[in-house]
Amino acid sequence: MNYIKHPFYSTTASSSNLRDHHLNTSSSMTKTTSSVNGCVRFNVLTSTAQTFDERKKYLTAKYPQQQMQLIRKRLKIEFWLDDQLRFLYDIKNDSSQEDHDQCPEDLIDCLLDMNNELERRRFLIEKLRNVKQSQSIAMEFIDELLHRLKML
Structure with missing residues (x-):
């Protein structure tokens, strides 16, 4: 894609007029000129560098199908575990702070x-x-x- 680094000018103007016009409009960024067909063109392209820095940046990735299956399995177990811990500790709402102290993940x-497995079992018995x-x-x-x- 080609970017225009100078303002648009009428094709009927001479080259000396173009140079003079360019010097006059370089100080003014908001002036517009008309092209031959009557469309309004802006002299300067707007800078997107400022808005790019202000945007939130997110990193996304596409996982292979097998890895997505593993992620789904893990999430399914985490949701099940959270529901079961809520049942075991008799938690009715999410704002309760005194109940189970660990996240499922x-x-x-x-x-x-x-x-x-024996070590895991002992750990769970102690936690529960x-x-x-x-x-x-x-x-x-x-x-x-x-x-x-x-x-x-």
Whole structure:
């Protein structure tokens, strides 16, 4: 794409007039001239550098299909885990601060970093000792969570 670095001028003007006209209009950025066909043209292109710096910048990426499937699996487990923790701690609204203290993604990362299932089970039992539901429900939750983590 070609960018014009000088103002538009009428094709009937002589070259000396063009030079004089260019010197006169270089100080004034808002003047406009008419072309031969009567369209209004602006002398200077507007600078987009200022608006570009003020815009928020987002980085987006296209993931391969297999990686997207893994991300969907992980999100599905995170949403399930959040719902189950809300049930176990009997949380009714999102503004409650005293209830479960870990986000599902943090809990999943901690569990995946552990070496074996026994270590994960002990960690979960320790974390879930203050649940408001019965211990049998908590143990069912632990079993189901460990089973779902194997799929990741």
